[in-house]
Amino acid sequence: MLRVYGHPLASFYWKVLIALYERSVPFDFLMVDGEHSKNAEAIARLAPTGQFPVLVDGDRVVVESAAIIEYLDLNHGTAAPMVPADRNAAIEARQMDGIFDDYVSAPLTRMVLNAIRQPDKRDPHADPEAQALLDKSYSWLDRWMTGRTWAANDTFGIAECAAGPALFYAHWGYPIPEEYAALRAYRARLLARPSIVRAIEEARPWLQYFPLKDRGTPH
Numbered sequence: 001m002l003r004v005y006g007h008p009l010a011s012f013y014w015k016v017l018i019a020l021y022e023r024s025v026p027f028d029f030l031m032v033d034g035e036h037s038k039n040a041e042a043i044a045r046l047a048p049t050g051q052f053p054v055l056v057d058g059d060r061v062v063v064e065s066a067a068i069i070e071y072l073d074l075n076h077g078t079a080a081p082m083v084p085a086d087r088n089a090a091i092e093a094r095q096m097d098g099i100f101d102d103y104v105s106a107p108l109t110r111m112v113l114n115a116i117r118q119p120d121k122r123d124p125h126a127d128p129e130a131q132a133l134l135d136k137s138y139s140w141l142d143r144w145m146t147g148r149t150w151a152a153n154d155t156f157g158i159a160e161c162a163a164g165p166a167l168f169y170a171h172w173g174y175p176i177p178e179e180y181a182a183l184r185a186y187r188a189r190l191l192a193r194p195s196i197v198r199a200i201e202e203a204r205p206w207l208q209y210f211p212l213k214d215r216g217t218p219h
């Protein structure tokens with residue numbers, strides 16, 4: 001059986017979880033937290049920075065959420081792949097996956113990491129810089145999503161695996177302005193998708209620990 005290390009609150013674990021659920025691939029979940037020190041020790045050994053998700057399939061270890069999703073496409077499940085086989089279509093899928101990771105998840109993570117520091121150790125530049133980046137991303141994504149249902153090739157795929165958690169948390173921590181109707185509608189479509197509903201439900205007991213929870217609302 002496939003094993004996946006992660007934590008139910010973690011966006012990059014959700015990314016893989018959504019692909020697993022979309023493609024009905026069975027797996028064993030290994031929780032990484034203070035109460036499961038063996039799992040934390042294992043990923044410290046397996047992943048370059050001890051980050052999750054990590055997938056273990058027999059002797060094969062795959063790290064990095066996007067690489068794990070592509071590994072699943074090739075080796076597990078019979079449903080349509082999250083990255084299309086057509087190489088030109090795959091470019092758009094990977095482009096949008098990278099945009100949600102780097103320009104939505106990354107600035108949001110910067111704000112989260114700043115919020116969990118001791119108040120006197122907070123970086124005064126972190127929030128304004130992260131928010132300026134999110135402003136640009138929201139504006140560009142709203143234009144990109146106008147007239148589209150899904151972000152790449154108009155097919156649910158790896159871009160949505162990234163966008164689901166990225167936009168769920170980003171809008172909660174730094175709300176998407178109302179004028180960005182196309183981006184807000186896209187987020188609503190993502191949050192109604194059964195695989196993403198399931199990831200959110202599994203995270204529910206931990207959502208109270210989201211460090212930016214008082215800055216907006218999750219829905």
Ligand SMILES: N[C@@H](CCC(=O)N[C@@H](CS)C(=O)NCC(=O)O)C(=O)O
Pocket residue numbers: 010011012013050051052053063064065066
């Ligand atoms: N580029 C990595 C990012 C992984 C990542 O940032 N993981 C976070 C959880 S969402 C993590 O492990 N955080 C705990 C830590 O850094 O100790 C990927 O795509 O998998």
